Amino acid sequence: xxxxxxxxxxxxxxxxxxxxxxxxxxxxxxxxxxxxxxxxxxxxxxxxxxxxxxxxxxxxxxxxxxxxxxxxxxxxxxxxxxxxxxxxxxxxxxxxxxxxxxxxxxxxxxxxxxxxxxxxxxxxxxxxxxxxxxxxxxxxxxxxxxxxxxxxxxxxxxxxxxxxxxxxxxxxxxxxxxxxxxxxxxxxxxxxxxxxxxxxxxxxxxxxxxxxxxxxxxxxxxxxxxxxxxxxxxxxxxxxxxxxxxxxxxxxxxxxxxxxxxxxxxxxxxxxxxxxxxxxxxxxxxxxxxxxxxxxxxxxxxxxxxxxxxxxxxxxxxxxxxxxxxxxxxxxxxxxxxxxxxxxxxxxxxxxxxxxxxxxxxxxxxxxxxxxxxxxxxxxxxxxxxxxxxxxxxxxxxxxxxxxxxxxxxxxxxxxxxxxxxxxxxxxxxxxxxxxxxxxxxxxxxxxxx
Amino acid sequence: xxxxxxxxxxxxxxxxxxxxxxxxxxxxxxxxxxxxxxxxxxxxxxxxxxxxxxxxxxxxxxxxxxxxxxxxxxxxxxxxxxxxxxxxxxxxxxxxxxxxxxxxxxxxxxxxxxxxxxxxxxxxxxxxxxxxxxxxxxxxxxxxxxxxxxxxxxxxxxxxxxxxxxxxxxxxxxxxxxxxxxxxxxxxxxxxxxxxxxxxxxxxxxxxxxxxxxxxxxxxxxxxxxxxxxxxxxxxxxxxxxxxxxxxxxxxxxxxxxxxxxxxxxxxxxxxxxx
Numbered sequence: 106x107x108x109x110x111x112x113x114x115x116x117x118x119x120x121x122x123x124x125x126x127x128x129x130x131x132x133x134x135x136x137x138x139x140x141x142x143x144x145x146x147x148x149x150x151x152x153x154x155x156x157x158x159x160x161x162x163x164x165x166x167x168x169x170x171x172x173x174x175x176x177x178x179x180x181x182x183x184x185x186x187x188x189x190x191x192x193x194x195x196x197x198x199x200x201x202x203x204x205x206x207x208x209x210x211x212x213x214x215x216x217x218x219x220x221x222x223x224x225x226x227x228x229x230x231x232x233x234x235x236x237x238x239x240x241x242x243x244x245x246x247x248x249x250x251x252x253x254x255x256x257x258x259x260x261x262x263x264x265x266x267x268x269x270x271x272x273x274x275x276x277x278x279x280x281x282x283x284x285x286x287x288x289x290x291x292x293x294x295x296x297x298x299x300x301x302x303x304x305x306x307x308x309x310x311x312x313x314x315x316x317x318x319x320x321x322x323x324x325x326x327x328x329x330x331x332x333x334x335x336x337x338x339x340x341x342x343x344x345x346x347x348x349x350x351x352x353x354x355x356x357x358x359x360x361x362x363x364x365x366x367x368x369x370x371x372x373x374x375x376x377x378x379x380x381x382x383x384x385x386x387x388x389x390x391x392x393x394x395x396x397x398x399x400x401x402x403x404x405x406x407x408x409x410x411x412x413x414x415x416x417x418x419x420x421x422x423x424x425x426x427x428x429x430x431x432x433x434x435x436x437x438x439x440x441x442x443x444x445x446x447x448x449x450x451x452x453x454x455x456x457x458x459x460x461x462x463x464x465x466x467x468x469x470x471x472x473x474x475x476x477x478x479x480x481x482x483x484x485x486x487x488x489x490x491x492x493x494x495x496x497x498x499x500x501x502x503x504x505x506x507x508x509x510x511x512x513x514x515x516x517x518x519x520x521x522x523x524x525x526x527x528x529x530x531x532x533x534x535x536x537x538x539x540x541x542x543x544x545x546x547x548x549x550x551x552x553x554x555x
Numbered sequence: 556x557x558x559x560x561x562x563x564x565x566x567x568x569x570x571x572x573x574x575x576x577x578x579x580x581x582x583x584x585x586x587x588x589x590x591x592x593x594x595x596x597x598x599x600x601x602x603x604x605x606x607x608x609x610x611x612x613x614x615x616x617x618x619x620x621x622x623x624x625x626x627x628x629x630x631x632x633x634x635x636x637x638x639x640x641x642x643x644x645x646x647x648x649x650x651x652x653x654x655x656x657x658x659x660x661x662x663x664x665x666x667x668x669x670x671x672x673x674x675x676x677x678x679x680x681x682x683x684x685x686x687x688x689x690x691x692x693x694x695x696x697x698x699x700x701x702x703x704x705x706x707x708x709x710x711x712x713x714x715x716x717x718x719x720x721x722x723x724x725x726x727x728x729x730x731x732x733x734x735x736x737x738x739x740x741x742x743x744x745x746x747x748x749x750x751x752x753x754x755x756x757x758x759x760x761x762x763x764x765x766x767x768x769x770x771x772x773x774x775x776x777x778x779x780x781x782x783x784x785x786x787x788x789x790x791x792x793x794x795x796x797x798x799x800x801x802x803x804x805x806x807x808x809x810x811x812x813x814x815x816x817x818x819x820x821x822x823x824x825x826x827x828x829x830x
Contacts, residue, residue, distance in 0.1 A: 152773075154788075154789055155785065155788050155789060156788075156789050156790065157790060180773055180774050182773075182774075182785055183784050183785040183786070183787045183788065184787070184788075184789050185784065185787070186769060186781060186784055186785060189769060189770070190769070190770070190773065193678075193681060193770060197678075197681070197682060197685075199685060201685070201690075361600070363600075368792060369791065370594075370598060370791040370792060370794075371598055371600075373791075374595070374598040374599075375600075380600075389790065399595070
């Protein structure tokens, strides 16, 4: 091509481009074109703790940025680091973050202190939220921590944890004629009978007793507080609470030595290698016995509902939410992000493309794709997950103790008391009587009126 | 006690030294061996003592945000140490040579800032930094560490200057030296062990700090100790990386201390048997 012809072709191209731009301007006025990327120039600052959900989501964020014109700056830290930094930022009235993870243990505190924006204002505006986004599609039990006393919503859950029971050595149980335990009494019997067989411990657990223990206390009809969140008087020395503590301490007698200090992954590892038969914990920790490549017990494992107590069947559950700080500078942009991140489309993508199962949209959990992906060895794990996650939304919100702002203080006291019982230093009654006094004193020191 | 009895290595003493060393070094050795294991091996019970070492944890660290945090730690610790010495050493000299009333009160006032726990300053620092835009910056960290190390430098260095006879400086002045020359050419070389010991302590304080870094940094200025904690994920702790990160965090301090150990011992014990 000669220089002259190249010059002539460029000129023609430019002319064509200019004509097209002119035509577009004539049809769509300039402001309307700008509106196609309504958040152009906005940098959205968000923070959360590190989680697989965000690692997966990060892959799609460029698509979101391209669609909206905004840049997303997502800061991910370890859970304790994030909680510390976010707590400080929000409680000191900061505006560094446009959206944040609302850690469920902090949710009540943040909502009561007015640190979060009321998301009903966004979902209630048809211009901001299309009908198909459907806030009611989120599992009600997972949404409970993100509502205030009047029912206003301050967060939407992106992750759910449902307490299930994993059994790694059904072969051993069958040999002994033992069935999957459905009650506390059966659980006690199975743990005791399996313990020591073929070098397998009856049960494994981990060091955060204030997570493992309350379902047993509640199973016997007790609770951590009298009537949370309204009445947060500790209820640690009720006969039911003492019974729960005694039961759980007895259960741990069939656990490996040193279980009181086990971390979650140590406990999971004991299950994956078939060194322990039962682990009762959130689905994400239990289901790897069936799903993980590391599992040496895939063929002999089962995942089922955790056993029911004589009074209540209250398996623990939790969820993590996304919310917008009250002082966020870009609230509408933040809502756009939350809407996108928790949309049915993205949720489905995460399930289909990455097998990410701990989402909280009912329509996705009940979909055929989800069921297909999460049915292993004939077990519908999704149905189990949904059943447990829904539970606190039906009738009594029995998980309210866990999101009460007083729980961290009382939970610490409970941990120490349980260790005294489990190590045989004190009888359960004495330990829990002392714990009750300590919890009341600690709450009063912290300014709680009881 | 005679010098020969001090040096005599009896079997009893050797055993005592070995046991003491084992007790002192076991946490470090345990951490180090963990850093060469896979997560599975780390979580095995009982822990395997014979294993095939892997460098995977260190390689993963190198490719993660930890490397940037490590550089942030190096920068903030070395810059703050330099600044603290730059201002603190002349201040200590001035305080040492100053004979005016209020000297002791001033010395005590300088030390008071070190007596208060860091938590007392953290929140005001956080709010102030947010206001002036120093949150999550190396500059912000350097300023905090310098302000905490400055009193330490003054208090550590003042006794060193006190031990240098003023007559030496006067003789130099009589010979025509200027005050600055006296300070840099005569006084400073005599307190080198003290400066080395003080520098190590300042570096250690800044290097090991977790609390200020946790509150005042986010991602850009995150330091190594906070970065190590970031391997404690919600879905499980990355033990291998935690161990490798911990080993790496210890390395510069060990190297620095070994390099100046001669000065460190003489600096920290100077004046111990005087008077």
